[in-house]
Structures are given as C-alpha cells and as structure tokens.
Amino acid sequence: MSLQSTPLAYILHSAGPASRPVLILGWALTALCVGVCVVIAALLLIAVFRRRPSAVQAAAGGEAITGRGGGRAVLIGTLISTALLLAALVYMLWVLASVASPSREPTLTITVTTYDWWWKVDYDANGPQHFTTANEIHIPVGEPVQVNLKSADVIHAFWVPALAGKTQNIPGQINRQWIQADHPGVYRGQCTQYCGAQHAHMAFEVIAESQQDYQMWFDAQARAAAAPTSTDAIRGERVFLDRCAGCHTVRGSDATGVQAPDLTHLLSRRLIAAGALPNSPHNVMDWIAHAQEIKPQALMPDIALSPADGRDLAAYLATLN
Template identity: 50%
Template sequence: MLHLRSTVLLAILPIQASADVQSVLRPHGEDASRIAEISWVMFIGAGVIFLLVMILLAVALYGKPQARTLLGRRSLIVAGGLAFPIAVLSALLAYNLKAASSSAMADTAPAVRIEVVGEMWWWRVRYLAANGQPLFETANDIRIPYGQPVEFVLKSDNVIHSFWVPELAGKLDMVPGHVNRLRVQAKNAGVFRGQCAEYCGAQHAKMMFDVQALDPGDFQQWVAAQREPARKPADDTLRAGQRHFLQACAQCHAIRGTAAAGTLGPDLTHIGSRRSLAAGVLPNNVGTLAGWIAGGQHIKPDNAMPSFNRLSSQDLRAVAQYLESLE
C-alpha cells in the first residue's frame, strides 16, 4: 500500500508542478478570464447532464417497474432525447459565442505593440514604435505593462507555430506568409509562462518564453534601458570575453554598440537581464551560459547553434562572464 501511495504521488507531482507554471484555470488577463469562465460553464453544464443521464440509467436498470415503464414512454424519449439536447446545446452555443466575442479591448488603441516571430526553436521579439518601426529586439523575454492593452503582431517565416500564454489569453497560430494579431491585457503584475502550442519540429517542447507584466512606470524604465547599447567591458576578463565573442559569435548574433551585427540568432544586447536561456530551457547565469555555449547541441539537439566545445575553460568562462554583464 505504501508503494502504491508513493507511485501515485510521483505521478501527481509533475502534473501539479506544471499547473503551477501555467494554467488556463488561473487567469490573470481579460481574455484568459473569459476563457476560464466559458470552461467552467461548459464543465459544470456537462457534469450536470452526465449526472442526470446516470440517474436515468440507474432507474432504467434498477428502478421499480412503474418507473421503468415511464422511461419508455414516447413523449419522454422525444423530450429527453431530442428537445432537451437541442435546447441545452443551443443555449450553451449562444452563451459561448457571446462570451467569446465580448472584448473591452476591441475598440481601444494598444498601449504597446510587439512583433513576435516564431523561429526554430525560439521567439524573436521586436518592440514597435507608433509608426511600426522596431525600437529594439530581444528574444524569449517579453515584458508588458499591466492594466493596459497590448497588441502582439504574430509572424513566422518557417513553419506554423502557435503563440500561447494560458494565464493571459487564448492561443493564436503564427502562419508563414500571414500576420495574426492578438490583444492581451494583464490584470496585475506577475511572470507568466508562454509555450508554442503547435508541433513545429524536434524541439517544439523546448520552445517557451516568459511574459512579465510590470507596473507601467517600471515598464517604461525597462524600455528605455533596452534601447541603450550594450555596456562596455569594465575589466580585462570581460574585454577578453568580448573579443572571443566577436571572433566566434558575431556572424549570427547582434550586440548593439559593438561590431556584432548578425541576424540569424537572437539579439544578445541585454542578455544578462533575461530570466532564461535557450527559449526557457535553462535559468540564466554564468554556469548555464557556459554550458549552453559549449554544449548547446546536447542540451537542445538540432538547434541552429553549434556547440563551441573547443574553447578553453578560461576563454569559455570569459565569454560567459561578458554575456552575463550585458544587463
């Protein structure tokens, strides 16, 4: 019995841990609240209907002869098997359509517009000015002001991805050659996990991102900091790390304020301020930076970045420390 209990607990714990990371039943956004409300109404309605059917089944199998005879009447069959389902399903459909179409943000100009491009397998994020021109670029790290409508401009240049932050809004596909737009408004500050919700290749499950909802004043400060170029190395170790980075990484990555201007990989101008690496696979610190640089293909096979496993430990540590300093 003890072994059985342990097995059950081990099976439940990962589910609970996942629920603590992202859950459609813990809404923190306007759209997510409507989705959760619709889900609960549908679930409760289905539960009540299921319970009613089970009661009728029990009466039909074990009830008194008079009750069983009553269940066989034509009028009850027509009412329960035809009229009731049509009425209930029509009511639920009307409620669903009305609840899904009601949006307080529909006629409101967005306070922030963010272009998100699905890559293989990470998220390119560009913050846009009022005229649509990019202000700055980041990767796998999205920050928005809470209490204000935000518009995501969703694109893909490779395969179909699906942008999904369960606690803020519903999912929306990113289709090559087509632009989709998603409105989101966070109710409060917090960090909300996002996920690609459409199978897009080998590392689909490792294509995550964070959305941080900030106080509007803090958000504006963050935007101002992100628009600044990278800080210059402050000591010999960081200067050595920058030199190695420019030699080995500048072809694919950009760091504004340096000669690195690659566009194939993520912009790393302020990578030190991000919560995670490799689209949510690793926490962001010196050790994981070094591990990702040296063994990215072991951590996330078939991603576009090769493993730089020929760097000496000293050079690898210098590059990792330089990247960590870019806040």
Template identity: 65%
Template sequence: MNCARRLSLQLGRAALTSALAPCARYAWADAVAANAAGATADDTPPLAYFLRGVGPAAKPVLHLGWALTAICCFVCIVIAVMLGIALFRRRQRQDPRALTAGGGMRFVYVGGTISTVALLGIAVYMLIVLAQVADPPREPALTVTVTAYDWWWKVDYGDGDQHFTTANEMHIPTGVPVLVMLKSADVIHAFWVPQLSGKTQTIPGVVNRQWIQADKPGIYRGQCTQYCGVQHAHMAFEVYAQPQAEYERWCAAQQRSAPAPTAAQAARGSKLFEERCAGCHAVRGSKAAGVQAPDLTHVMSRRLLAAGTLVNTPENLMNWIEHVQQIKPGTLMPDMKLSSAEARDLSAYLATLR
C-alpha cells in the same frame, strides 16, 4: 447481479477519482510553484488559469471555461445515473414495448431535445465571448511584434532609433491594452498567455493580431500550444507586467547598446563571440548582427534561457552553449566546442551583457 454491483462500484470510484483529480493536480502544482525559484504572479502555477484570470481579455474566457466545465460535469453525472438505473432496473426480455414510442423512445426524444437546446446555447455563449475579446476596450497603449521560431520567441519593440529586440520575454505596462502582432518564421505556432488571453496562431505569411492586458503587476507564463516539432514543449515565454514608470525604465535600459568590454578577458571573449556566434546572434554596439537567433544585447538581464528551459545563471548559460543538443535536442544551435580558456573568456564577456 454481483457483476452489476462490481461494475457500479468501479464506475463510482472512477467518477470520484475524476472529480478529485483537478483538485489534486492544482494542489500539486501550487506546491511545485511555491518551491520553484521565481514563481509566476502571486506564486501561482501557470495552469491555475482555470481559477484565475488577470485582465479583461482573459476573464470572459475564464467564465466560459467554468460554464463548459459545469455542463460537462452535469452530463457525466446524468450519464452515470442513467447507467446505474439501467444496470439495476433492466427491462424484462419479453417486454413488447422495448424501443417503441410508448417505451424507451421517450428518453431518446427528451435527451435529443435537451442536447440540441444546450448545444445551441453553448454556441451562442461562445460567439458572445468571442465578440467580447475580439477588440480591446480602448486604443492600445503599446504595439509589440512577436515572431515565433523553432523553438523560441522574438519580441520587437518600437521603430527607428527606438527599436530594440528581446527574446522569450515580453514586458508590458499594467492597466492598459497591448496589441500583439503575431508572425511565424517557419511553421504554425500558437501564442498563449493563459492568465491574460486566449490562444492565437502564428502562421507563416500571415500577420495575426491579439491584445492582452494585465490589471496587476506580475510574471505570467506563456506557451506555444500548436505542435511545432520535437521541442514544442520547450517553447515557453514570460510576460512581465510592470507599473508604467518601471516599464519605461526597462525600455530605456533595453534601448542602450552593449558597452565595449574593458577587461582583457572580456575583450578576448568579445572577439571569440564575433568569430563563432555573430553569424546567428546580434549584440548591438558590436560587430555581431545575426538575425536567425535571439538578440543577446542584454541577455543577462533575462530570468530564463532557451525559451524557458533553464534559469539564467552564468553556469547554465555556459552549459547551454557547450551542450545545447543534450539540453534541447533538435534545436538549430550546435554544441560549441570550447577549451577551458575560451569558455572562461566567453563567460566573462557574456556577463557584461546586462
């Protein structure tokens, strides 16, 4: 009996810890987000998607998550109660009705029936949610193509003369649906902006579709959720939801080519960039036209570097260039060996790319 009591106490502590863990986790995440530079929309952490959804593509999934969580908690409570009853009210060993139709089998019948009905109900609800988020409520106002690479995101806007490319960040106008065409350049990845939408895989040779909509301005963090290699955890991106006028100004700025450097130091840095970096990177308005790495035409206008790994500052940018394999081991970019003078020249040139 003492063993049974100790076991029940341990189970009670475990249940209490499990119940309080999500609250503690969110409180910790909120504290981290409040202290971090450039927090997400409304200063909420990315994992607060369980509590908040911003847009018609996210809210049905949010409500489904609440329902599934409630069911799982209810099941865990029922199991804990039944286990407690079993520990303190055990059958007598000589009971001839054990596991018979008149004894314990009633629990099997009732439990099996309830489980079957619950699972069918969950399946129907999930299909309803899937139908709700399959297509946008009206014609998308914007189409964006996102291509996943190991381990970063390429984002293409527009066609012809209006075409431009960014990396690891997406800008969208608020209040309208945006169609996202998803591709992969190497392996299977998964595109997920938890506060705006569910997950959709990017598969080599296949073009998948997803739509997102932000009902209010903010910065919403996204993440690859399909394991894709050693730096899978460092494959993040950001979605900037902006009022229409602000979004149009951003587009106009991004469509402009990089200006030719006028200062001597920046001009030397431009020449060095074309010699050492142009094979992979592109800068519109220069001879650099690489396609295997992020377009750097307006790199200094971005908030983060290396798919969300570093805050974008001149110091972090040069540290990334010279020590990329220490910061993000396994990425395709090699460490660049630069002298002090070369580093200053290259930094001066990159500072012009705004």
C-alpha cells in the same frame, strides 16, 4: 500577483480582461460536460438495475408500453441536448466577440515572431527606439497591448492563459491579439501548436510592471551594449564575434546575426533557451557547450571552447546587462 508558484495557476486564474470571459466560458463548458456525464451515468445505472418486465407483462403489452415511453424519453433528451448545445454555441460566439478587441486603443504594439524553438520580440518596430529581445515580453500594468504574431518557419501558437486565449503564428500571415494585465506579475506563456521535437520546451514569459518600472526597462533595453573594458571581456568579445556573431546580434558591436536571439541585454532576462533554463552564468556556459543535450534538434549547436576561450567568453557575456 505572480503566477509562478504552481502550474495550475496559469490556467485556473485570470489576470486580465482578455482572459476573464474565456476562463468563465471554460468553467461553463466544464460544468456542462460534467452534467451530461452525470445524467448519462444515472440513466445507465437505472437501465442496468431496474427490473425487467415479466413474461406475462410482456404478453399483455408491457413491452409496447415501455417502447412508447422510451420514444418519448429519446425525444425529450434530443430536445434538451439541442437546446444546451445551441446555448453553448451562442455563449461561445458572444465570448469571441467580447475579447476581439480591447475597450480602448492599445498604448503599445509589439511583434512576436516564432522560430523553432524560441520567440523573437520586437518593440516599436517603426519607432526611433526600436529594439529586439527574446522569450520575454514586458508590458505596463493596466494598459492594453496589441501583439502582432508571425512565424519564420512552421505554425506555432501564442498562449498566455492568465492574460488571453490562443492565437496561431502562421508563416506568411500576420495574426493579431491583445493582452492586458491587471496586476504586476510574471505570467507564463507557451506554444500550444505542435511544432516539432522541442515544442514542449518553447515557453516565454510576460512580465507586467508599473508604468515607471516598465519605462525604466524600456529605456535600458533601447540602449546598445556597453563596450567591454576588462582584458578578459575584450578577448571574450573577439571569441563571440568569431563563434557566435553569425547567428546572434549584440547592438553596439559587429555582431549582427538574425537567426538566433538578440543578446544585447542577456543578463536582464530571467530565463534562457526559451524557458529551458534559469539565467545564470553557469547555465549560459552549459547551454553554449551542451545545447543539443539540453534541447535536442535545436538550431543552437554544441560549441567546443578551450578553457581560456570559455573564461573569456563568460567574462564578455557578463557585461551584457
């Protein structure tokens, strides 16, 4: 099941056990709020359209009777409201406890570090096959995955509505969350803590795959980039090292920058610029030349290249698969 088709699918459907109780809670609170609004509207209409007591009834004590009835109504309404709010509180606490940890030990741990405005994803940070990617998280279907959340600058928030609730990325602190997908698919994630000018353009994707497909992806990502062989790509690598290596890493080359996404396997990603653009050769070069038009105030500068350097750089980037 893929949740790419409609934006509402991301928040109206659950695709994993960490999100299902949260989704049900959301519907329950929605029903409660709608019910309260309906009752208040009905009481307001009754108050507006009912006949007021006549002067004779008022003189005979009608107003006093109405006042006593109104007092009982207020008391009953207060008791009902208190009971509903307490029930909602107990239910919310139960949901928090039920999604606090998975039913079995996570088989995979990843670390997601947020930057203005993109997501750094580290796999097996302490293992021999450690590698880093960006803005795209691959997980095996049916397996709980622990996500360690950090921030390199300001407070962000990690949210994949179809897979789990929200958890903040806070500088100097590691928060933890777990996600699990019951079905293969592409599940959109989004930063939900306002973090600056490009907060709305700080998205990522979680791609759930079969264990076999996931292992194939993992093994491919763990490999260093192949050395360029064509003349254009070799010249393009020199352009990359001169203009881009201060911020970006390409494993297997001399590019070891840490302030921007790792581009070792750039072509394997569906999107670039934290979801701002589909990943295509044209969009990659457009992003390089016009980053500040596409994503104003991002740390990626506009890079002016001669036509020859642009062609060579494009040839080199096309080898990063």
